[in-house]
Amino acid sequence: MSDAALRAPTDWKGNAMQQRIRRRYAAERRFKLIGLAAVLLSAAFLAFLLFTMVSNGARGFTQAQVKVEIDFPGSALFLDPATLEGPSAEATLATADIDAAVRTAAERQYGSGGGNLLAEGAWLRVREAILEEPAILSRSQSFWLPASGNIDLAAKTDAAPEDERLYGQLQQRDAVRTAFNSHFLSSSDATEPTSVGIWGAFKGSLLTMLVTLALAFPIGVLSAIYLEEYAPRNRWTDLIEVSINNLAAVPSIIFGLLGLAVFLNFMHLPRSAPLVGGITLALMTMPVIVIAGRNAIKSVPPSIRDAALGVGASRVQVVFHHVLPLALPGILTGTIIGMARALGETAPLLMIGMRAFIASPPGGITDPATVLPVQIFLWSDEVSRGFVEKTSAAIIVLLVFLLAMNGLAIYLRNKFERRW
Template structure:
């Protein structure tokens, strides 16, 4: 009877530890094959992502590197024989800026270019050549007393030919000028120190960069303390009721709202109701702070929640007050997680364009802003505007501006990561 029961049990419930059996070997082979396929799929996904990233970086750097250089053509100007009729004393004395503004440097460039390079000589220079010539006279008015050779920015076609992307005719002209040592290509300092312009050879990134910097300062100054304090209240002090639940749901929903909605909110509140200056960094910062705050609140709550309850109990056990527990123990331990959320929120705000377009930060700004209430634009908006230009010269400037934006983003994230790691090492 016992032998029959044992035989029946073996038939119904065969032992799974028969590693030498054919069924177990098939299952093991399938398991290993599935694991190998999963590894290959994961490796392929990583390689594909790295390939797309490498393609993006190579494309941006390849096109953007040329945006940091500029081609210049030498122009010999005989000021006494020109039609400029500008006295050095008038430039140096009171009202010199007005005298320079009234002087016809455009005609002077055309006359000197035709005298030196022929009837089509003026086509070798960009529209901004007159501004560069005016700056040269302002820096050294004594050149008005004689002849001077001044390096002026080349036209867009000649600049493209110098960088290997121009038409055949422009490349032939460039080769002829290079043989005479009348053309050169060097670092474009005006791109790093100037502002927007209608001429691609004169555009600069500093105006938009300063606008983004001022906007980010306003965003951080508002979103970080308000977001952290909101997270502390909701996690440590707020009672658990329907009102608190409704607030939590609202914050979670706000974190997923499209950014253009915040732009409409900023337009309605800060411009139409509060009448703050249009296209100003303070308005952009306020709008982006509304968008960034929910992200910081959610990250802050999760970081505070991850602090072990034993920390609170130990602090309360030695006589610490509730506020001392929060600000002396809980917040320092939660700060690395809070900074991580801040990095994510600020990185999102730095790359936003739609909210800033809604509040008017797409205006043509020819000079860097002097303060938080001055008219300004931002790097993402500047990139958007340049990408919509017809002139070919703006293509490389757009890529160069993207490189500046990426460097700005990496620097900001690097600082936040350094602060986060420093607090982690302290605890």
Template sequence: MSETALPDRTGAFQARLRKRYASERRFKALGLCAVLFSVGVLAILLVTMTMNGIGGFQRAELAVPVDFSKAELAIDPQRLNDKDAIQALELAGLPLLIDNSAEQTLGRKAADELGSEAWREAARDIIADPSLLKRKAVLNLPTSKDLASALRGDGHEELRAQARDLVAKGQLARNFDPGFLARADATDAQMVGIWGALKGSMLTMFVTLLLAFPVGVLAALYLEEYAAKNRWTEIIEVSINNLAAVPSIIFGLLGLAVFLWIFPNYRSAPLIGGMTLALMTMPVIVISGRNAIKAVPPSIRDGALAIGASPVQVVFHHVLPLALPGILTGTIIGMARALGETAPLLMIGMRAFVATPPDGFTSPATALPVQIFLWSDEIDRGFVERTSAAIIILLIFLLVMNGLAIYLRNRFEKKW
């Protein structure tokens, strides 16, 4: 029993085996490299955006000491609560006061590099805190874009020297700019904000959800629970599967040719954008909804039918509530895709320059991804940072939505 008959392991055999094992290891390493490449690109993308984007949440500001108590702006404090308080402050001579104060402390040349809209920021500060009018205060006001780029290290040597000088004196600095989240588009990178586009995106998404969710869920219920197997059903299924794969820009052409033909006055309105994106999102909701409905075991339906429920009651009282978490997961993923969609919105004119946040579903608006596209076209270096900052915000929104979908899936998904 001591001798076990081993197969003949000749030298040639051993060599072949070694070669085969080596090739096995190479293959595995190749696979790992492929995955790591994707992860690496993702990391580079995120790092690039973050590095550029951090600057986008800041802007170059001059510290301007203003003595309001001495200047005595001719304005009634009551007027500050009015809608046109900014105009009232302009009439009262605020722009001149700011300019003079800047000249006194910073010198004429630096005062010229104050942004042309700087006094508006001062006006907003005063409206937010009327007690400023009675004291001396140091206001941080945006610089012109030339000085901002000089601070970044671009532009004329003369201006760069001036910027270095001002920085050394502590009068020029890049400060966190909370207004970026509150303003709308502008021509000057120093003055742009993301709120206008974000609000446009939200309005658009609301319309999309309102249209695509009910239609998608009802269509999924019909196809999965009631539809007879006939030619019509087959046509519906084929068209849904094809719609899910049609390039998004084609939906933009549809929106342009059909929706804007019916509503010619609502060009670049969130209403039309939402309708266009709803057509795109609906197939996604139908397909994921059908999978969720299919996952509800037949015993539930049989049980309900056995105690006398009608087919409609079976579906709406039993199947739909059980399938809802799955349907919601699919809906959120579809909405996340719609939120990042740009091309169809370009087609229906949501690329216009909109300097105020939209105040309704029918007023001209732009959307977050379109805003990113528009800013990416700008030559000014300042816009590169702003674009990356906008991308960070868009990615955060998408991450939250996808996280919510994953949470819903893990929390409510049942294995039957």
């Protein structure tokens, strides 16, 4: 046999085979490098996004405060501390011009423009202090009150030269400080960036998600059980399956138009309410839960059903005692995906009017409300620079809410997970 015949293509020591092996290894190394570069690029974009949001949003959780000394006996309030005892205290304070007293004290301390150093809602802090301790009306009291938007910007970022000069003068007198803005977490929307809060939108999101979950989860799971375990295989069930798969890909604004036409114009449900928002988002979330639920139920081994039927269990007992507990982790995974999508939606909620200016948190699912994504959208459209950091801070709150909700769902999924 000749040397050429001995060097067949399967000869691993031949030059041709060695070249092919080297090219194969080189291609594999290039593929690994491309994959690593893609991961690093994605991580860099994610790090840049998080750094931008955290750096801007961290300032949204702080606030510049100006020190104001108020001489209550010498002010024009003329309030008797004894009249502020009991449930009528708030009604008594409602008749007092606390705002004028605060600005007069600021002008007495800082000159004619002292009142402009304070935010519009600064007097509310004094009102809260009086309700908490009426005895301060009989003496002078120092308060750290929210500064105006210009002073707040000068304390955090670059501002106009005049604002920088005022801020420097306040610093020299130890009359300004930057502190944690607890009212951002406990207040609602406002017209001034120093007075806005996230609690109203957060509560609206919470109520909307509760309505969405209460409707989408049981209906979606029961629909998945019926289609997978009981529905006959015919053209009607095939049509239903195709429709559900198509609904999962429908743009969210279409569901908003559906909610506007059916729930508001036809059923006359309250506009801009978590009830309507929850029903609209439930329609959008339900197909995702149905598809995930069917796949999870389908993944349960047939031997589980056969064994349960073999010991005398009924079809309902097989489904709810054996199949559903084993499929629950997969169902919860679909629920996480659907609820996360619903939490971040803005377009359908804009269509049903949840973009209104809400100055107080909703008391129930039928009260006017807004949600975190819509609040972020509205603040991002404001002209004032002070709303930039508030928008980033609201995004951080939304991400924390989303992570907490997903963490709870993952915990429940792992708790109910069983292996066979």
